[in-house]
Every structure is written in structure tokens, then in C-alpha cells.
Amino acid sequence: MIRLYHLYPDLMDLYGDYANLLMLSRALTRAGYENEIVKRSLIDRFDLSDAGFVYIGSGRESRQKRAMAHLLRNKETFRDAVRRGVPVLLTGNAMEMIGKSVTDKDGVRHEGLGLASFESVEGTKRLVSDEIVRWGEEKLVGFINKSSEIRGVEKPLFHVEFGLGNAGEEKEEGYAEGNLFATHLIGPILVKNPAFLLKMTSLAAKAEIKADAIRDKYADEAFAITLSELSRRAETETKSNI
Amino acid sequence: MRKLLAILLAKAGRFVGKLVGKGSSKPGYYALKADPKILQKIKLPPYVIAVSGSNGKTSTVEMIAKILTDAGLRVAYNKEGSNQIEGVATLILGECTLSGRMKSDVLLIESDERFARYTFSHFKPTHFVVTNLYRDQLTRNGHPEWVFDALAEGVKPAGKLILNADDPLVSLFAEGRENTVWFGCGKLEGLSPENDSVYDDGRFCPRCGERMRYDYRVYNHVGAYFCPVCGYRRQKPAYELRKIDLAAGSLTVASREGSFEIPMENPSVYSAYNILVAFAAASEAGVPGEKIARSLRDFASRMGRIVSFTLGDHEGKLLTSKHENSISYDQSIAVAASDPEDVSVLVIVDAVSRKYFTSETSWFWDIDFEKLASPHVRHIVLAGTHYGELMVRFSFTGIPEERIAAVRSIEEAAELLKSYDTKKIYTITCFSDKDKFLNLVERK
Numbered sequence: 001m002i003r004l005y006h007l008y009p010d011l012m013d014l015y016g017d018y019a020n021l022l023m024l025s026r027a028l029t030r031a032g033y034e035n036e037i038v039k040r041s042l043i044d045r046f047d048l049s050d051a052g053f054v055y056i057g058s059g060r061e062s063r064q065k066r067a068m069a070h071l072l073r074n075k076e077t078f079r080d081a082v083r084r085g086v087p088v089l090l091t092g093n094a095m096e097m098i099g100k101s102v103t104d105k106d107g108v109r110h111e112g113l114g115l116a117s118f119e120s121v122e123g124t125k126r127l128v129s130d131e132i133v134r135w136g137e138e139k140l141v142g143f144i145n146k147s148s149e150i151r152g153v154e155k156p157l158f159h160v161e162f163g164l165g166n167a168g169e170e171k172e173e174g175y176a177e178g179n180l181f182a183t184h185l186i187g188p189i190l191v192k193n194p195a196f197l198l199k200m201t202s203l204a205a206k207a208e209i210k211a212d213a214i215r216d217k218y219a220d221e222a223f224a225i226t227l228s229e230l231s232r233r234a235e236t237e238t239k240s241n242i
Numbered sequence: 243m244r245k246l247l248a249i250l251l252a253k254a255g256r257f258v259g260k261l262v263g264k265g266s267s268k269p270g271y272y273a274l275k276a277d278p279k280i281l282q283k284i285k286l287p288p289y290v291i292a293v294s295g296s297n298g299k300t301s302t303v304e305m306i307a308k309i310l311t312d313a314g315l316r317v318a319y320n321k322e323g324s325n326q327i328e329g330v331a332t333l334i335l336g337e338c339t340l341s342g343r344m345k346s347d348v349l350l351i352e353s354d355e356r357f358a359r360y361t362f363s364h365f366k367p368t369h370f371v372v373t374n375l376y377r378d379q380l381t382r383n384g385h386p387e388w389v390f391d392a393l394a395e396g397v398k399p400a401g402k403l404i405l406n407a408d409d410p411l412v413s414l415f416a417e418g419r420e421n422t423v424w425f426g427c428g429k430l431e432g433l434s435p436e437n438d439s440v441y442d443d444g445r446f447c448p449r450c451g452e453r454m455r456y457d458y459r460v461y462n463h464v465g466a467y468f469c470p471v472c473g474y475r476r477q478k479p480a481y482e483l484r485k486i487d488l489a490a491g492s493l494t495v496a497s498r499e500g501s502f503e504i505p506m507e508n509p510s511v512y513s514a515y516n517i518l519v520a521f522a523a524a525s526e527a528g529v530p531g532e533k534i535a536r537s538l539r540d541f542a543s544r545m546g547r548i549v550s551f552t553l554g555d556h557e558g559k560l561l562t563s564k565h566e567n568s569i570s571y572d573q574s575i576a577v578a579a580s581d582p583e584d585v586s587v588l589v590i591v592d593a594v595s596r597k598y599f600t601s602e603t604s605w606f607w608d609i610d611f612e613k614l615a616s617p618h619v620r621h622i623v624l625a626g627t628h629y630g631e632l633m634v635r636f637s638f639t640g641i642p643e644e645r646i647a648a649v650r651s652i653e654e655a656a657e658l659l660k661s662y663d664t665k666k667i668y669t670i671t672c673f674s675d676k677d678k679f680l681n682l683v684e685r686k
Contacts, residue, residue, distance in 0.1 A: 010442070010445050010446075011446075013441055014380070014385055014604075015380070015604035015607075016604040016605065016606065016607025016608060017604075018607065019607045019635075019638075022638055023634075043453075060385050060386075060387050060388070061387075062387060062451065063446070063451075066451060126384045126388070128381050130599075130600050130601050130602070131601075141601055142601065143381075143600070143601055143602045143604070145380060145381060145384075145602070147384070147388075186604055187601070187602070187603070187604055188604060188607065191631060191634055192601065192603075192631070216634060216637075218629075218630040218631075218633035218634050218637075218648060219630065219631075219634050220630075221629075221630040222628070222629075222630025222631045222634065223630075225627060225630065225650075226601045229599040229601075229627070230599065230601060232599070233598055233599055
């Protein structure tokens with residue numbers, strides 16, 4: 001039984017984030033792996049020692065602070081899971097939680113988990129963009145809707161071909177270290193990107209899953225259309241920012 | 243001199259605009275260029291009513307305008323799409339004398355949540371109505387709390403607030419001030435404290451952040467809330483829905499003047515709230531309840547949100563929703579799902595944005611498509627550029643796969659609908675996509 005932990009599904013629920021877990025769970029089932037989604041939030045006891053996968057989605061700035069403060073108090077079990085190589089996926093501003101700090105728009109600094117050395121600073125404007133990113137040989141698509149910039153990322157996850165990066169004009173997006181994947185892409189990323197779903201499924205299954213085993217015809221077609229439409233937009237728009 | 247120049251510019255612009263058949267906000271734009279403080283120099287009418295919120299602004303404003311006009315008042319109000327400062331300036335200057343006095347009795351403004359603070363830095367509304375705050379075009383607006391912060395500045399200078407007592411976030415505008423009147427829905431039969439939507443924006447208290455509870459919910463986070471930690475709770479409304487009869491298409495509003503029964507053109511709890519808001523605002527502007535009820539009785543929506551059509555030997559209704567606004571979709575779904583006859587449902591998401599292709603479809607996962615699972619919804623067709631992701635979304639609704647078809651082409655979708663023996667069709671889509679379908683059918 002593979003346990004897929006969805007942390008703070010009630011606080012961090014802004015962009016249909018739960019769909020990522022639904023997709024992963026279905027893919028694992030199709031590939032023949034028994035699994036269950038386990039939800040944990042503020043009032044629950046946190047123990048990730050039996051986790052096969054950990055996920056946190058996007059939330060409003062105020063709720064991200066609550067979740068982050070709570071996660072900080074449960075840092076041990078989270079960090080141990082990361083160290084054991086449990087695949088962890090953080091999307092949207094959940095990414096910011098593992099950095100050193102998040103400074104809110106009033107200038108108050110909130111301590112992060114410190115698993116990575118980057119720092120996030122929220123502003124008063126929303127930064128919104130469609131995205132095409134390169135991930136190894138693959139291209140992925142998605143969307144960013146955030147109010148922060150992240151600086152000091154040592155190991156980015158994606159290279160941005162179209163859209164916003166971690167900060168300013170940067171062409172790097174997200175953070176990756178071992179099996180920890182963090183990105184500001186929302187979307188939900190595992191619905192939109194069959195290749196990324198395949199990777200997460202393989203990591204959770206601890207086996208090389210074949211694309212055909214989990215193929216969803218409609219998800220594939222959606223990805224192809226999105227990539228071609230966004231590529232066309234990227235060609236016509238000289239600069240990437242909307 | 244600048245003031246006169248600005249007024250003349252606005253009037254000339256409006257005249258030319260009318261000649262070429264274009265109503266735009268350009269006249270206001272030029273007037274503000276000529277005199278940035280022009281709006282502060284205009285003598286406004288005794289009632290300046292602002293209406294803002296995520297949903298229902300336009301139809302609410304239309305209703306208020308109708309009631310006040312019926313009551314013999316001269317009402318100046320802005321039409322959809324012109325609710326930024328330039329549009330408001332066009333409206334005000336077009337309705338004022340050369341000496342700068344507005345000729346109307348009431349200035350009624352539909353105000354975009356994000357722009358209210360700019361508009362009302364120029365002049366103060368006497369009444370500010372906030373309908374509701376929920377997830378609406380997150381790409382443009384950010385999330386509800388983000389909108390709250392933006393709107394708060396615009397609401398602040400208003401003389402009196404007319405607020406939704408059932409929306410915990412909206413009610414927060416009353417904190418630390420006086421002169422607020424509330425509207426809300428009473429504890430109607432069948433309402434429970436449970437949330438039956440895909441997501442729950444009423445989980446946490448907007449004041450202290452702790453877990454909130456409900457005596458009952460009307461939909462999603464809208465209901466009789468209370469926070470056991472800080473004591474924040476629903477205020478007693480002066481205007482209350484006492485009965486909503488969806489089958490008969492009527493509702494009852496109670497105010498200090500008594501109870502009034504009002505019919506609904508498109509029966510749903512959402513339109514019941516819109517009517518309630520209009521009732522409250524008109525009542526606060528001094529119109530007697532009986533007159534309001536009479537006006538609302540013959541109010542028919544001029545917005546064309548529901549369009550009847552025929553497709554071959556099929557009869558259909560197009561229910562206009564708003565992309566990136568899950569609750570507007572939920573409203574349309576409720577109409578289709580509550581039809582007792584066998585129906586086919588077509589959902590079209592072709593262009594999320596009119597400007598360019600965008601891949602922001604996270605809002606699909608906020609819509610209660612699950613409610614289309616009832617067996618009399620015999621066929622579901624998903625169409626438009628985003629048919630693939632719609633299909634993935636539907637694959638998690640529990641609706642049997644054989645009932646669902648997904649095709650990119652809207653023409654092909656129309657052909658499919660024609661081939662079914664189900665004779666009644668509901669088409670659910672956004673106003674930006676609706677003509678792509680209406681061009682294929684006979685409008686009635």
C-alpha cells in the first residue's frame with residue numbers, strides 16, 4: 001500500500017490542487033499499485049514515516065503562513081521523509097515553505113523549514129503568466145499566479161522558455177533536490193503534464209512505469225494542444241511577460 | 243476653465259461615440275486627461291449607490307435601476323464593461339450640466355472590485371453594496387482575500403454599507419465602523435451546516451483564522467456562520483429571504499415593512515440573492531416595499547443570460563456562465579440538473595481569455611460537475627479547445643463514461659446533440675464563447 005500524503009488540503013486549496021493527487025492515485029492504480037490518499041492538516045497528528053509520496057498545494061498568503069508555522073513544528077518528520085528519498089511535490093507557494101524564510105507584504109519575516117537556502121519576498125502585485133518550461137528533454141506547460149519572488153535558488157527544477165521564473169527576469173523556475181520537487185506552477189501540473197505524472201508515478205511506485213500503462217488519451221491531447229497554442233503565443237510575443 | 247473643458251470634451255466624445263454607434267469610456271478618459279480632478283468638482287445627486295462583489299453585480303444594478311426609475315427617479319448608471327474610472331467619468335460627465343451639476347436623482351455605479359479604490363478616491367458613495375466575494379477570475383483578481391484588501395479601501399469612504407450578512411468575508415467590511423445594514427437568507431427548510439461543494443471557502447474565520455462553524459449554509463461559504471474562538475458571527479439581516487420556491491419560481495423577502503412575494507425569472511438561490519440585494523438597496527434609497535415588489539414582478543432580465551434556441555428538432559436553452567468563475571457554472575449546472583425531463587448538456591470551454599490562449603484551467607476543479615450525475619442528464623458533450631482537460635475533470639465525477647463525449651469542434655458537438663433522441667438541450671458556456679454555438683442554431 002502506497003500512502004500518498006496530501007498535507008493541508010483545507011488551507012492550501014486555491015487552484016484545484018487536489019486534482020494532482022487524484023491523477024497520481026489513478027495512475028498508480030492503473031499501473032497495478034495499491035494506494036490511498038491520506039489527508040493531514042492543522043489538528044492532525046503528523047507522522048510521515050509511512051509516506052510513499054508527499055504533496056502540498058497553493059494557498060492564500062495568510063494560510064500559507066499558518067501551514068508553514070505548523071509544518072515547522074513538525075519539521076523532523078518532514079525532513080526525515082525528504083532524507084529517505086520519499087518523493088515530495090510542492091506546487092504554488094507551498095514551494096516557499098522549504099526555503100529559509102517568507103517575507104510578507106507588510107515586511108514581516110516568517111521562518112521557513114530551511115531545507116533549501118532560498119528566500120521569498122511577497123509584494124503587492126500579482127505575478128501571473130502562462131508557462132512553457134524545459135525539464136530535461138521534456139517540455140512542460142502550466143500557469144503561475146503568485147505574489148512573491150524567490151531568490152537564491154541553487155538548484156532550479158525547470159528552465160523557462162516562456163513565462164516567469166523564480167524572480168525578475170530569471171529564466172530558472174522551481175527547486176529540485178533528490179526526490180524533492182518544488183515549483184510555483186499551478187494548474188494542476190499533474191493533469192496538464194503526462195510526462196511529469198509518469199515521473200511522479202515511477203518515483204512513488206519505486207519502479208520504471210511505462211507510459212502506456214497509465215496513458216490518458218484526453219490528457220495527452222490536452223497537453224499537445226496547450227503546448228502548441230502556447231508555443232504559438234510565445235512566437236508572437238517577443239517578450240515573455242504578459 | 244479646465245473643468246468646463248473636461249465636461250465639453252466628455253460630452254463631445256459621447257456625442258461622436260453615439261454617432262458611430264460606439265459607447266466607450268474614451269470621453270471620460272480624455273476628460274480626466276484635461277482635468278484629473280474633474281470628478282471632485284461635480285455636484286453629485288443625493289444618492290450615490292455603489293455595487294461591487296464577485297457575482298451578480300450587473301443584474302443587481304439593472305434591477306435597482308429599474309425599481310428606482312419606476313419610482314419616478316432619474317437614474318444614471320453604468321452598463322457592463324464600463325466600470326473602471328474612465329467609464330464612470332463618461333457616465334457622470336455625460337449626465338451633468340455645463341456648470342457641473344448632475345441632472346440625475348441617483349448615481350448608481352457597478353464597481354469592479356479592483357478599481358473601486360480609484361473611483362472612490364474622487365468622490366464618496368452614500369451607499370456601498372457588496373453582494374458577495376468568492377473565487378472569480380483568479381488570474382486577474384487574485385483570491386477572495388486579495389480582492390477584499392483591494393476593495394476595502396474603496397468601501398471605506400462610503401456613508402452606509404449594505405452588506406451580505408451570510409458572507410463572512412463581506413461582513414468583515416463592517417468591522418470598526420457604524421452604519422451598516424444587512425441582507426441575508428433565513429434558515430430555510432432543507433439547509434444544513436454541511437458544505438456540499440467541491441471546495442470550502444468557509445472553513446476558516448476571516449477575522450481570526452480559526453476554524454469556523456455554521457448553523458446552516460445556503461451554498462459554499464455563504465450561510466449562518468459563527469466562530470467559536472473569536473465570536474465573529476452572522477449579523478441579523480434587516481432584509482431576509484424567508485422562502486425560496488424553486489419549482490414555482492418565487493421567493494419571499496421580509497423587511498420591517500412586512501413580507502413581499504416576488505417571482506424569479508431564472509429560479510435559483512443565486513438569483514434569489516440578487517433580487518434580495520436589489521430590494522435592500524432600493525429600500526434604503528427610500529422606495530416602499532410594495533413598489534419594489536411590483537417593479538421586480540415585471541422585471542425581465544435584459545442581459546440575455548438565458549437564450550432559447552432550436553437545433554434540428556431539439557429545443558434548447560443556453561445558460562451564460564463566466565469562465566474562471568466556478569459559482570457561475572454551478573448556477574447553470576443547477577438549472578440543467580433540476581429539470582425533471584431528460585436532457586442533454588453541452589459544456590463549451592473554447593477561449594478562457596478573449597485576448598490570447600491561456601492554459602489556466604484550475605477552476606475546472608472548483609466546479610460541481612458532479613451534480614450532472616443525475617440519470618435524466620442522458621448525454622453530456624464537452625467541446626472547445628479545452629475539451630481534453632474537461633474530459634479528465636469529468637472522468638472523476640463518477641458519471642458513467644458512456645454518457646460523455648468530448649470533441650474539440652463546436653460544430654461536431656452540435657451534430658452529436660442532433661443525433662441524440664433526447665429532445666431538450668442545455669448549453670453551458672461563457673459569454674465570450676456563446677456566439678460560436680449560437681451561430682449554429684436557430685435563436686428564438
